[in-house]
Amino acid sequence: MINGVINVYKEPGFTSHDVVAKLRGILKQKKIGHMGTLDPNAVGVLPVCLGKATKLCSILSEKDKTYNATLLLGTGTNTQDTTGEVISQASEEELNALVEDKVFETIKSFIGDYEQIPPMFSAIKIGGEKLYNLARRGEVIERPARHCKIIDIVVTNIDLPRVEMHVTCSKGTYIRTLCHDIGQKLGVGGCMEKLVRSKVDRFDVEDSITLSQIEEYRDNGTLDEYLIPVDEMLDKYSKCIVSEDAEKLVYNGNIFTSRNTLLKMTHEDGQKVRVYTHDGNFIGLYIYNSEKQIYKPLKMFL
Structure with a gap:
């Protein structure tokens, strides 16, 4: 059995569960788990625990995470990202009235403690059923707000109606909900157009490897070079x-x-x-x- 943690680059179209399922086939072992779900259309860092390291999942899922996100202002969707059904659209006049300084200040106002209402299209369970199952049936129910923390937001580019930003946040924060809430505060609506998870604890997107690379390294006997031993993950x-x-x-x-x-x-x-x-x-x-x-x-x- 392979034991350790590997920094997987989750590609678009895969759920986090898909990545685990594919790795079970590639590595011929069942004991595999991931540290923090990514939406299917999001990409980036997905640390995966193998063998004995699966006992780390609960510990490491608590770590802060960093994302590169693109906010699309003026468009609201039922999923809070551009994959969903458009349910609101700001007028051209409303969008033209947006001022970069006001957008910047509004985004920065979200830094700090934050009570966030999770989206209906999420895997959170209420009453024993996942919210996305209810959402697919057209149901919308009241969801209690969850405490999270936006540690920092760096606005890297504003080209309205799009804003690119670098967000560091606590566990359990939905970036698409953050995008939605920024749009609501600006009075024009908003959703997430693009998301890359760039960092989870020590894991950086630049060092992550794809499923096809893992297959390649398995075949040429170099996979161990990309594994972090269990005890190294606890080196603090x-x-x-x-x-x-x-x-x-x-x-x-x-x-x-x-x-x-x-x-x-x-x-x-x-x-x-x-x-x-x-x-x-x-x-x-x-x-x-x-x-x-x-x-x-x-x-x-x-």
């Missing part, structure tokens, strides 16, 4: 090495004490550490309890 946590006589404890997922460590390091109460055997095998993520001087398992990667 300090390293803790257990003594040989305590390895049975960690292999069984038990706690161990400070006396069982090879390198006598000082850890603070509640500090998370990566635990290794004396010969370098990564065991998992542990948390230190200073009062009892014990290390307790949080997530095992055996």
Whole structure:
């Protein structure tokens, strides 16, 4: 089984689930998961976890993300992007009245904490059913706003009615809804025309590889060069090495004490550490309890 994280470039037309399904066929293994859904027509970074690394999905899905987006002002759609049915259209007079400075200021006003109502065409479940299933039946229901954060927006080009922008945001932010909300605030409507996810945590779009490249690297035996080992994904946590006589404890997922460590390091109460055997095998993520001087398992990667 292949273990690690790979930076996949999601191409247009594929859902994130499609990418996982295709990788299962390419790599001949079932244990694969992705870190953060991308809409079918969006492209860019889709980190994929293989084997033991699937246990990282919940941790890494929380990371901030960066997008390059094109906002089309004056057009509203039922999906909040240009793939949907047009439900509103600003007049030529309304569009001509738009002033670049006002557009710029309005976009910048979204930086910070943001209560966002998710789109009907989304995979969020309400009452046990995904919203997009309701939307396809023509139903529109009330959706509670979800808290998210727009960390930064850099407007890179304004050529009205289009605006290109670089958005860094928290997990769970819908960029097409941001585009819709900017249009609403400007009074002309708006939708997302184009979206590229350019960065997720350490993963950059410039380093991502396509499914066809993964097949090529699998065949020529170089795929390992593009895999990030599980423990490297947790390298912000300090390293803790257990003594040989305590390895049975960690292999069984038990706690161990400070006396069982090879390198006598000082850890603070509640500090998370990566635990290794004396010969370098990564065991998992542990948390230190200073009062009892014990290390307790949080997530095992055996």
